[in-house]
Amino acid sequence: MTRSMKAFIDKNDIYVYEAWKYALTPLDVDICSEKPKALDSKNNFDLWYEDYDSYDFDNREKLARYVYSYVYRKAITRKNYLDSTIKQYRVKRPDSILHTSWPEGYFLELDYAEFLDDSLDECWDLKQELIDNENGTKLFIIKPALGDRAHGIHIFRTQNELQTILDKQEQETDDDCQMREYLVQEYIADPQLFKGHKFHLRVYVVAIGKLKVYLNKKALMLCSGSKYDPDNHFDLKSHLTNTCYQGEEAIVREFDLENGLVDCDSDFKVPLNVDRIYNQIKSTISDLFEAAIGQPMGFQPLPNAFEFYGLDFLVTSSNDVKLLEVNAYPDFKQTGPLKHVVYQMFADTARILLGNGELQVLECVLDS
Known part of the structure; x- marks a missing residue:
């Protein structure tokens, strides 16, 4: 008799819990939100998700077949380490896109x-x-x-x-x-603008094992709170595009990396070259994680682990992309009413880890 699959999903972040529920229910995975008192191989969990600070890292092998989060990833998530990781990678790779996509x-x-x-x-x-x-x-x-x-x-x-x-x-x-x-x-002073506002693209990826990296083709466009004013660099609301900085007035739109901004494509400073933007994002992500693999003290992908990352990209008026930062445990709640952007990614991730079927939004950009 085939054993039914089960997953431990911490309810600490209810948004993420609901996303996993959406992803795992069609695969007939039983979801447990109460942590077992004893951790051993007899638990037979297939997937384990909880906050990074709550993990018993010494017993990761006993938790589940797949455990969320790598142990070490500061080589890309800490900004000065990210800069060093990219610089070391570029030294011997003069053709890498990281020469132009990382300021x-x-x-x-x-x-x-x-x-x-x-x-x-x-x-x-x-x-x-x-x-x-x-x-x-x-x-x-x-x-x-x-x-x-x-x-x-x-x-x-x-x-x-x-x-x-x-x-x-x-x-x-x-x-x-x-x-x-x-x-x-x-500072990148020539950004592409949407209705006069500066913006960046929040692009989600999932890294699996040692190491495949999948890109979510559904992204978000996050806009500044006031119109871009290059002559007033003290007005940070004009320059910063983080949703937390804009508060309840944050403008978040869905951006399809294959087709462009959903429902609107005519309010940009210059016409978008979506293919150029998409290809540069894919190349940047591929080279970035390849660079991270070369930093074993700061990035250690594990065979039974996986992790979501939120990467922020600025688009210039020349339709070039610039990587701004990499976030572990990204704040998925910023998708607001666009939760399908995240939910579909969780569903595809569940298919890769525990099931089968055609992927809907994820595309493999690195298979090392």
Whole structure:
């Protein structure tokens, strides 16, 4: 008699729980939301999903046939490590798309704002860039290496402006020692616009085993809260496109990577070249995860594990894509009424792991 399949799905995130319920029910998988008191191979779970901080990583092999989340993935999820991973990969691969789809970055380590000069001495390339930019022709963006939800992101032109930003940030926190790690990049000042608003594409991927990477062809387009104003870099609502920064006024649209923005294609600054955008995103994702494999201390794909990632891409006015960041445990709730974008991805993932059948939205972009 064939054993029925079962999955443990933590109810801590009800949105994700409902997505798994949608994906697993058609495969006749029994869903358990109460963690077994004893973990051993007799549990016979086929899939296990819970929050990263709750895992008993020492007993992963006993949890299930497939366990959500790799143990180590900071090589792509921590911004300064991501920059290093990409730079090391590009050195021996002059034809990689990562030369153009990843903006040049500089690692800045800073204890206190008053020591910015000393930190810049340790980051000579950035210091020289700022010296050369005293006339303010370039914009730069600073991002905390471990930041999320747009916290700590600022745009500046000169060292004096950066000093002002850091001084203010230090005054607004009670921490005795700041000890911050930052990634500084040249700001992409020529974005494609939708109805005058800057936007980025949130693209979901699922990495499985050691290692296949699948791209969700259904993406999201997230817009800035106010119209893009290149002459006012202090108005972050004009420049930042994170939904958490926009609050309840966030504009989120469905973007089909094969066909473009759903229900509308005429309100862009310049006509979209969807094929160009799609192909660049696929190539960037493929090279990115291949680069991650080369960093075993920071990225260790495991044969019985899988994980979703949310990758953010900016589209320029030339229809080129720029990778902004990679997020583990992405906030799926930001899909709002477009939950089918996520639900269909969960369903395809369940088919790959536990079932069979034709994939609806996932496309394999790397099979290592």
